Amino acid sequence: MVEKLDQIFVVLKQQALGFVPDAGRPFVSALISIAFIPLVFATLFAFVTVLERKGLGRIQNRYGPNRVGIPLTKIRLCGFGQFIPDGIKSLTKEDIVPRAADKVVHFLAPIVILIPVLLAYAVLPIGRNMTAADYDAGVLFFFAVGGAVELSVFMAGWSSRNKYSLLGAMRAIAQMISYEVPLILSAVTVIMIVGSLKTGDIVAAQNHYTFGLARWFVFTPWGLAGFILFFIASLAESNRTPFDLPEAESEIIAGYYTEYSGFKFALFFLGEYLGMFAAIGLGITLFLGGWTAPFSFLTWVPSYLWFFAKLLALIFTFIWIRGTLPRLRMDQLMNFAWKFMLPLALVNIVAAGLWHFMDHGPLRWAVCSALIFGSYAILGRGLMEKQKLGKRIYRFAD
Amino acid sequence: MSPAFIIIAVVTLFAAAAAMSLRNLVHCALSFVVAFAGLAAIYLQLDAQFVGFAQILVYVGAIAILIVFAILLTRSDAPANRAILAPGWMVGIAVATVVFATLGWTVLNSAGLPGEMPPAPEAKVKNIGDALMTQYVLPLEAIGLLLTAALIGAVIIAMREEPPKAGGSRGDEAEREGRP
Amino acid sequence: MTPLQGCLLVSALLFAIGLAGAVTRRNAILALVGIELMLNAANLNFIAFWRYGPHPEALSGMMIVIFSIAIAAAEAAVGLALIIAIYRHYRTVNLDEMKNLKG
Numbered sequence: 001m002v003e004k005l006d007q008i009f010v011v012l013k014q015q016a017l018g019f020v021p022d023a024g025r026p027f028v029s030a031l032i033s034i035a036f037i038p039l040v041f042a043t044l045f046a047f048v049t050v051l052e053r054k055g056l057g058r059i060q061n062r063y064g065p066n067r068v069g070i071p072l073t074k075i076r077l078c079g080f081g082q083f084i085p086d087g088i089k090s091l092t093k094e095d096i097v098p099r100a101a102d103k104v105v106h107f108l109a110p111i112v113i114l115i116p117v118l119l120a121y122a123v124l125p126i127g128r129n130m131t132a133a134d135y136d137a138g139v140l141f142f143f144a145v146g147g148a149v150e151l152s153v154f155m156a157g158w159s160s161r162n163k164y165s166l167l168g169a170m171r172a173i174a175q176m177i178s179y180e181v182p183l184i185l186s187a188v189t190v191i192m193i194v195g196s197l198k199t200g201d202i203v204a205a206q207n208h209y210t211f212g213l214a215r216w217f218v219f220t221p222w223g224l225a226g227f228i229l230f231f232i233a234s235l236a237e238s239n240r241t242p243f244d245l246p247e248a249e250s251e252i253i254a255g256y257y258t259e260y261s262g263f264k265f266a267l268f269f270l271g272e273y274l275g276m277f278a279a280i281g282l283g284i285t286l287f288l289g290g291w292t293a294p295f296s297f298l299t300w301v302p303s304y305l306w307f308f309a310k311l312l313a314l315i316f317t318f319i320w321i322r323g324t325l326p327r328l329r330m331d332q333l334m335n336f337a338w339k340f341m342l343p344l345a346l347v348n349i350v351a352a353g354l355w356h357f358m359d360h361g362p363l364r365w366a367v368c369s370a371l372i373f374g375s376y377a378i379l380g381r382g383l384m385e386k387q388k389l390g391k392r393i394y395r396f397a398d
Numbered sequence: 399m400s401p402a403f404i405i406i407a408v409v410t411l412f413a414a415a416a417a418m419s420l421r422n423l424v425h426c427a428l429s430f431v432v433a434f435a436g437l438a439a440i441y442l443q444l445d446a447q448f449v450g451f452a453q454i455l456v457y458v459g460a461i462a463i464l465i466v467f468a469i470l471l472t473r474s475d476a477p478a479n480r481a482i483l484a485p486g487w488m489v490g491i492a493v494a495t496v497v498f499a500t501l502g503w504t505v506l507n508s509a510g511l512p513g514e515m516p517p518a519p520e521a522k523v524k525n526i527g528d529a530l531m532t533q534y535v536l537p538l539e540a541i542g543l544l545l546t547a548a549l550i551g552a553v554i555i556a557m558r559e560e561p562p563k564a565g566g567s568r569g570d571e572a573e574r575e576g577r578p
Numbered sequence: 579m580t581p582l583q584g585c586l587l588v589s590a591l592l593f594a595i596g597l598a599g600a601v602t603r604r605n606a607i608l609a610l611v612g613i614e615l616m617l618n619a620a621n622l623n624f625i626a627f628w629r630y631g632p633h634p635e636a637l638s639g640m641m642i643v644i645f646s647i648a649i650a651a652a653e654a655a656v657g658l659a660l661i662i663a664i665y666r667h668y669r670t671v672n673l674d675e676m677k678n679l680k681g
Binding site: 434529552558 | 629
Binding site: 102105135136137140143145147148150151154166170173177195196197 | 447452524
């Protein structure tokens with residue numbers, strides 16, 4: 001019974017394929033797997049936009065949207081129907097294109113951001129046997145299509161023929177390229193230990209339980225450091241606060257999508273959030289065990305529910321960080337990536353290698369933790385050297 | 399040849415021709431990206447998965463952005479007032495046509511090419527990793543050295559040189575401030 | 579025409595297009611783009627022969643293409659750095675105007 005619930009989508013797909021003649025079967029199978037991804041994740045996007053506004057509102061000591069439930073009725077649903085009027089608004093707003101803009105490139109930029117982001121979902125294992133395309137080089141595919149997003153940012157910024165759009169686009173590209181390096185290096189530790197680039201193998205390597213606790217990589221010292229690095233780098237890759245200088249409203253209006261209105265803006269918004277979900281999904285696969293349960297007595301819960309529970313928990317953490325931390329300046333951002341996260345990621349790789357070759361026991365825990373924590377302390381001290389931190393001084397207007 | 403291969407090849411060739419002949423340099427760079435993506439698709443058709451993904455990661459994700467930044471930094475994105483083709487461009491095109499004719503004739507009339515299609519090879523990433531660490535470890539280390547040298551060299555060549563300032567300590571302070 | 583001949587023809591045409599562009603355009607950056615196209619055409623040639631030739635399990639075609647992509651990246655980086663440095667000096671990237679050997 002538990003297995004049936006776990007594999008219910010796989011079984012449904014097999015039964016649907018039974019109605020299709022043999023010749024069209026691979027095509028329809030691919031179509032079903034592909035259709036699943038935008039349906040599920042676009043619904044999640046709609047839900048998360050409302051969740052974000054309510055979450056940010058509560059952090060800022062106000063209610064978020066709480067009136068729109070089911071439209072045309074008086075049912076409020078605590079405001080979770082807000083995405084319906086938002087969607088209608090973005091579809092019906094006038095589509096303004098600046099006169100001097102490069103029309104073809106301006107039109108193509110939102111499409112070019114959406115395609116690689118949707119492609120990236122193909123290698124994420126959403127449940128047991130539920131990966132759309134389990135490539136041999138799955139993680140490499142994810143990072144390859146993730147790199148194509150920067151091109152669309154440039155296209156949007158340049159084609160608007162607007163100084164501020166171009167400036168925002170250049171800042172955004174510089175930030176994304178800088179943070180791609182710690183992102184990939186922190187994923188390399190997991191690939192090194194597992195020995196395979198297949199996402200299915202990575203999740204299977206974490207599917208063991210010792211004393212009831214799962215052997216996720218986040219429960220090892222190098223895995224914890226790697227997860228934190230991956231988390232911060234994916235915050236920067238998705239242009240979320242504290243790394244949203246290129247697109248914050250008080251900084252540069254809207255950065256590279258200043259000149260976009262209506263549905264194109266909605267597509268950019270969708271692409272950014274879907275990119276965030278994909279990066280979080282990969283982080284869950286690499287470090288948090290993908291679809292596996294944390295405790296062995298909880299394995300009866302279906303695998304896809306675990307994946308979405310972890311996804312929602314991390315999305316909530318992203319929203320929490322957005323409401324809490326101030327923004328980093330551009331040079332602080334770049335310093336942080338190149339002078340702190342990159343050396344820490346390299347030390348993490350060495351620590352993961354040491355972990356693999358030492359015998360099980362407290363010695364390897366001590367050595368790896370000392371290595372990582374020691375380099376963190378040294379790097380942190382090195383970066384803070386020029387700033388004098390004293391007691392907080394309050395200045396009040398007279 | 400499957401229709402998929404023909405379509406991808408036609409798109410790639412059109413994009414490459416556009417990359418070499420458009421007036422606006424940024425449009426050239428973007429068609430260049432389409433050409434690379436088409437090439438990556440051809441690699442995937444030929445069962446070379448790792449190389450196809452590496453092509454997208456390196457070329458589309460890094461080299462295309464480098465080229466775009468260079469176009470912007472050298473102010474080449476403004477519309478060109480003068481002719482875009484060098485003098486003697488007809489000779490260049492003639493030479494290219496002769497090269498293609500020679501290569502094409504050799505390919506079509508060569509007797510040494512294998513006829514049937516062998517089964518798909520097992521190019522798993524594990525085998526590539528094993529080969530890189532056992533048989534090809536020397537080129538791997540050499541490439542590491544080359545990339546380091548290229549990185550340091552590119553940074554040094556493109557670094558803005560501070561003009562030498564008169565006065566000892568003031569000059570040093572200005573230099574320390576000026577360096578990013 | 580066998581599939582191998584098709585791939586080789588595509589590669590030859592790409593090479594010719596890259597050569598034409600590298601030789602005829604005035605802008606230095608486009609010359610570099612032409613060179614990259616020629617490198618890619620050669621890579622396609624290697625992969626086609628690896629796929630359709632004997633002993634594809636020896637992976638030699640794939641290996642050389644992996645190294646070639648890395649070398650092309652390094653060369654593009656250094657070439658573009660040179661172009662930027664030259665622009666700073668001459669204020670132009672037009673290849674016809676870089677005629678002096680003395681700086």
